[in-house]
């Protein structure tokens with residue numbers, strides 16, 4: 001029953017940003033593995049490089065050096081097009097501010113990632129309806145984002161992240177903008193996705209309560225990974 | 235289709251901004267069409283001219299006349315159908331502001347040379363039979379509320395005195411290019427009167443209209459006519475009707491160029507307005523384009539969404555502008571009817587304005603679109619910051 005396969009292998013990752021003619025190192029020599037079916041919380045103070053790391057894992061950004069193997073493929077070596085395709089098939093994203101398009105309804109927002117796949121309108125509708133039912137917002141499908149509460153908007157965003165049935169879900173402070181109750185709903189939903197649907201989840205948070213929903217934790221400080229349980233440092 | 239909905243709803247995101255942009259496009263297209271209609275009105279005489287007609291005039295200037303005896307000599311040349319003489323009469327109807335063109339012409343031949351002047355057989359007969367009869371254009375009749383049988387008195391300026399006429403016929407143009415506001419009467423009436431009142435001015439034609447069988451022979455026949463009267467007291471200058479008409483317009487060409495220029499400046503301004511609107515909109519939505527990019531939407535689609543929006547704004551404005559152009563041309567045409575008897579909106583002007591709008595739509599979307607596909611994905615996905 002226990003899954004012990006590595007889904008992601010990160011090896012000596014370096015990433016820096018340029019500010020004028022100054023180079024700011026953000027991630028330094030990061031190496032770790034993520035197991036298939038894991039729910040990992042990535043913690044650390046603000047500015048420690050959590051989002052940067054998450055973007056690299058999700059194929060949104062490229063490292064200066066090092067490699068990221070996902071299911072055997074080094075995504076840091078993929079060209080722009082292939083990476084883009086890979087991303088849309090394998091990764092679902094959840095953002096702190098939901099990133100929903102205000103002029104599209106919940107249904108249409110969730111449908112967006114599907115439009116680039118070879119699916120009939122009927123198949124798309126089935127996928128969207130299923131995603132909506134998982135997040136419990138089927139009756140809100142024709143609402144626009146501004147007609148929904150923050151928690152509901154984040155659940156729409158979660159539906160959008162899972163509608164393509166990706167194996168990996170990345171979430172950057174998904175509860176950062178929510179009240180306690182909505183945050184709990186969202187976190188329960190993510191637990192369910194992990195446990196019931198077997199999604200591998202990597203969640204950036206600096207909220208310990210949120211981190212408790214995860215199965216494991218990694219702690220990042222000034223761009224360096226610190227081994228051991230996060231609680232020790234808090 | 236979700237993307238089309240996205241495109242359409244984007245226009246309603248800033249209603250006021252979109253409406254103002256659409257309206258500015260309409261106003262620009264309206265001005266463009268109006269200005270170009272004025273230009274074509276300027277050239278109306280040129281466009282209406284026929285390749286089958288030559289005009290013979292005094293080589294020194296149009297104000298000098300030619301002996302009527304030239305007519306028979308011109309007729310001898312082969313390749314010619316008819317020759318009619320005409321004089322610019324310059325009569326005034328009641329007061330000067332009632333200006334319209336009036337000519338004394340060799341009526342019967344004139345009507346053969348100008349088949350585009352449509353008169354009913356009965357009226358034509360009545361006109362030709364009445365020495366004091368006149369033939370007037372439909373628009374002129376409407377303007378002064380005239381009827382067949384009405385007496386009209388013109389005060390002569392070139393040929394002094396009060397001249398009486400009876401309206402015997404009303405002509406229509408075969409098409410819209412024909413000036414329907416002319417006043418024509420018998421050259422014989424003018425000439426016979428002059429013989430009595432000022433005999434020295436009689437038997438003189440202002441110009442001759444020469445019909446030719448073959449337009450290709452225009453140059454040869456013109457040269458032949460002019461050589462006939464070489465070294466005579468009144469040398470002639472023969473040219474095609476088109477060249478003759480153009481020589482009038484040439485004097486005012488600078489004005490036409492300025493009008494043309496202004497009409498393009500208007501288009502230039504509108505490009506800036508639309509480009510600015512598109513620039514603002516696209517900048518506000520850069521996060522959304524990043525999202526599309528994240529979902530692996532190609533650059534073509536993002537280009538399409540942005541260009542589609544600018545096209546939609548511009549073409550909506552253009553169509554509105556064209557719709558407004560029709561009544562505007564009518565109103566302006568009525569006001570300027572004294573100066574521009576022919577004031578028609580040409581289909582080409584509408585096509586041209588649509589074509590230019592199309593280009594403006596593409597160009598205004600192009601720059602922001604090019605910028606939006608270059609955005610850094612990680613940067614673009616940071617919302618609400």
Ligand SMILES: Nc1ncnc2c1ncn2[C@@H]1O[C@H](COP(=O)(O)OP(=O)(O)O)[C@@H](O)[C@H]1O
Pocket residue numbers: 017018019024026044045046047048049050051052053613
């Ligand atoms: N695009 C960028 N350009 C320059 N510096 C950046 C950029 N993105 C992030 N940084 C810097 O990298 C560091 C880590 O940022 P980030 O990964 O967002 O941290 P966290 O998510 O842990 O708060 C910060 O110092 C931040 O200022």
Ligand SMILES: [Mg+2]
Pocket residue numbers: 050051052172
């Ligand atoms: Mg962050």
